[in-house]
Amino acid sequence: xxxxxxxxxxxxxxxxxxxxxxxxxxxxxxxxxxxxxxxxxxxxxxxxxxxxxxxxxxxxxxxxxxxxxxxxxxxxxxxxxxxxxx
Numbered sequence: 001x002x003x004x005x006x007x008x009x010x011x012x013x014x015x016x017x018x019x020x021x022x023x024x025x026x027x028x029x030x031x032x033x034x035x036x037x038x039x040x041x042x043x044x045x046x047x048x049x050x051x052x053x054x055x056x057x058x059x060x061x062x063x064x065x066x067x068x069x070x071x072x073x074x075x076x077x078x079x080x081x082x083x084x085x086x
């Protein structure tokens with residue numbers, strides 16, 4: 001049986017979002033597939049293009065400073081480091 005290491009229960013989601021690159025001059029589109037109070041799973045075209053730390057802007061108006069915790073080919077798991085007022 002696999003141990004679940006999450007700090008908070010994740011809820012399924014299907015939210016459009018953007019990964020803000022650098023100083024906000026460009027973005028990568030992504031989908032928030034599930035989300036919790038402490039992190040999220042993002043569907044991306046290329047996980048290698050996602051920086052280690054970035055701002056995530058969700059289509060519902062929320063923004064978070066994120067750190068990548070894991071990567072797959074087309075997905076990344078992120079930990080929310082803080083809310084980000086942008």
